[in-house]
Amino acid sequence: TDNVQVKEGKANIHLPEGAVFYNPAQVFNRDLSVACLRLVSKYHHENECKKIKKNDPNATCIPFDQLSAGVRQENGLKIAEALSATGLRSIRYAREIPGIDTIYANDIDAGAVESIKQNIDSNDVKHLVQASHDDAMNLLYSHRKVDRQFHVVDLDPYGTPAQFLDGAVQCIKKNGVLCITATDMASLCGNNPHSCYSKYGSIPLHQPFCHEFALRMILYTLHMQAARYDRIIEPLLCMSIDFYVRLFVRIGYGSAKAQSQLGEIATVYNCVYCSSFFFQPYGQASLDERGNAKFKYAHGPPVGTNCSHCASNLRVGGPIWLGPLFDHSFVNELITSIEQAPEDSYAYRDRMLSMLYVVKEELPDPLYFDNGKLARVMHTHIPQNKLIKSALLNAGYRVSTSHARQDSIKTNAPHHIVWDIMRAF
Numbered sequence: 001t002d003n004v005q006v007k008e009g010k011a012n013i014h015l016p017e018g019a020v021f022y023n024p025a026q027v028f029n030r031d032l033s034v035a036c037l038r039l040v041s042k043y044h045h046e047n048e049c050k051k052i053k054k055n056d057p058n059a060t061c062i063p064f065d066q067l068s069a070g071v072r073q074e075n076g077l078k079i080a081e082a083l084s085a086t087g088l089r090s091i092r093y094a095r096e097i098p099g100i101d102t103i104y105a106n107d108i109d110a111g112a113v114e115s116i117k118q119n120i121d122s123n124d125v126k127h128l129v130q131a132s133h134d135d136a137m138n139l140l141y142s143h144r145k146v147d148r149q150f151h152v153v154d155l156d157p158y159g160t161p162a163q164f165l166d167g168a169v170q171c172i173k174k175n176g177v178l179c180i181t182a183t184d185m186a187s188l189c190g191n192n193p194h195s196c197y198s199k200y201g202s203i204p205l206h207q208p209f210c211h212e213f214a215l216r217m218i219l220y221t222l223h224m225q226a227a228r229y230d231r232i233i234e235p236l237l238c239m240s241i242d243f244y245v246r247l248f249v250r251i252g253y254g255s256a257k258a259q260s261q262l263g264e265i266a267t268v269y270n271c272v273y274c275s276s277f278f279f280q281p282y283g284q285a286s287l288d289e290r291g292n293a294k295f296k297y298a299h300g301p302p303v304g305t306n307c308s309h310c311a312s313n314l315r316v317g318g319p320i321w322l323g324p325l326f327d328h329s330f331v332n333e334l335i336t337s338i339e340q341a342p343e344d345s346y347a348y349r350d351r352m353l354s355m356l357y358v359v360k361e362e363l364p365d366p367l368y369f370d371n372g373k374l375a376r377v378m379h380t381h382i383p384q385n386k387l388i389k390s391a392l393l394n395a396g397y398r399v400s401t402s403h404a405r406q407d408s409i410k411t412n413a414p415h416h417i418v419w420d421i422m423r424a425f
């Protein structure tokens with residue numbers, strides 16, 4: 001009688017009342033994850049087919065679109081959901097994504113594991129989902145050996161994922177995908193810089209661009225963790241959504257490539273008055289013709305340099321990842337796959353698509369301006385976004401919005417051009 005039942009996607013979940021966590025605000029997160037992992041599964045299946053055909057050119061392979069979800073696929077995806085609560089996410093993956101071999105739905109809490117077991121039974125996914133009662137740390141560290149590694153690791157903790165990243169990067173197969181949720185936006189957005197620093201080794205900036213900054217601090221941390229084990233990070237889709245961030249990152253292998261990713265890391269100088277931001281990359285790194293990492297030291301600004309626009313002091317933030325937040329071919333395929341899925345596949349189909357259309361157009365240039373803030377600093381009225389954007393376009397620069405903030409302006413124009421344009425209004 002005290003059972004609450006929830007239907008989400010193709011899962012029906014029993015929740016012992018008050019005992020385990022169900023957060024309806026995360027439906028969007030789970031919808032997006034199902035859509036992304038469907039694509040990851042498709043890539044995996046196509047690679048497996050290539051391997052089979054290489055061994056035997058006459059072998060046949062069923063196209064991914066003809067595979068059914070809910071059927072176990074030998075040599076399909078092995079997924080670890082390290083912090084699973086009710087098993088809902090794992091059960092959705094099992095029932096909605098074709099090409100799956102095994103999913104571990106793990107939780108440290110005995111009550112949660114009871115509910116995971118019950119939900120596995122009632123959703124008929126025993127052949128795909130395995131309940132596991134362990135500390136996520138143990139689960140991840142005990143799967144470091146190549147033959148035990150996962151194709152996908154999903155981290156969806158309360159608050160910060162930081163302490164799980166070291167284990168996660170080690171138990172992911174080459175070119176596997178790490179999915180990360182972080183809900184500790186207060187510290188990531190600069191309300192507690194000291195707490196953010198202790199978790200991510202990076203100083204946040206309490207600025208209008210803080211949500212993108214949060215993604216870039218997490219990617220910096222992930223890069224550091226991965227590089228220790230000669231692994232590289234390749235962001236597929238990293239988004240700020242409501243009150244949390246969600247990242248899908250491919251983990252590649254290779255020591256020289258991992259070393260050369262330091263070329264994507266920078267300290268950020270942020271004007272205390274006008275909010276302008278300046279990047280100080282750690283150095284320039286690349287691979288030479290033999291595939292070894294080459295490094296050139298960066299030349300820092302002289303100590304005491306002030307903001308070049310308003311002469312105010314600069315504060316130091318970061319380090320952050322300057323590289324891309326999206327893989328555009330992944331995003332394009334994701335959009336097509338959601339558009340072509342049956343209408344009732346995702347509760348948040350329209351919202352996913354409208355956010356992904358913004359992501360698709362988003363420039364790779366890090367961070368963004370907020371015209372309201374700039375206008376206040378310059379004591380001008382706030383010009384409409386579209387006017388600033390067309391002025392930048394007319395001056396020959398590229399512009400876009402950031403998915404992380406509606407009234408943002410991303411551009412490859414240097415700051416002084418933005419200032420000149422603002423002054424003209």
Ligand code: SAM
Nearest residue numbers: 083084085088089107108109135136156157158
């Ligand atoms: N992923 C779930 C979903 O989409 O419905 C929600 C997970 S909930 C936010 C976080 C869960 O992590 C809780 O059930 C909690 O018991 C579990 N947890 C916290 N620390 C853990 C640890 N060290 N190892 C495993 N599970 C842990």
